Amino acid sequence: MLRYLVAYASREGQTEKVAHHVARRLEDDGQLVRLIDIKTHETEAGADDCDAMLIAGSIHLGQFDTDLADFVMRHGEALRRCPSAFLPVSLSAASHEQSERNAVDEIARRFVAEHGWAPDVIYHVAGAIHDRELNYVERTVLHAIAEMKDVERDSSGNTEFTDWSALDEFVRSFEALVQSKPRRSSTPADSSV
């Protein structure tokens, strides 16, 4: 059994759903999971005491949340020590246009580079459109973005693009990667052994 940290920053709730799904899959596989909501958590004490980290965050207007950036900075040492995965959640990941998917990958790669993080994997997750979670302006912006990115939305105002079985497959492959990597100690004294 290994200890996984799953941390997420979500605004309308889809990244939260993704993170909870990932945590459940890991637990089903017998792993020990600590789940942190970056935007509302009360304490991160002991968060770095883990064997692997998965960090998920959604994109709004081409950017990740500043809370996510702060979290990555605070946990930089652990992120460099442990195997880690970054899960950007966006509408672009659902686009039929390769150029849109490349553009969001570029945003994710720039984000990690700017914060001194080199995740083992960047796994893009297609998000959702939940009109009920948005005010008028946000809804108008999101509908315009969906059109621009060639993403078809349901007239119900509730469209989920996340591919849950592909996400399960990703979790399994990340577990295999973590399992194959030698464990590194968190303390300088231990690391010299």
Ligand SMILES: Cc1cc2nc3c(=O)[nH]c(=O)nc-3n(C[C@H](O)[C@H](O)[C@H](O)COP(=O)(O)O)c2cc1C
């Ligand atoms: C106001 C607004 C701006 C958005 N901007 C982008 C964007 O620039 N690129 C993109 O791919 N998706 C964009 N999205 C889509 C979100 O990334 C997507 O809805 C995601 O599922 C939100 O995740 P969350 O519910 O965890 O916050 C935007 C959504 C909203 C509401």
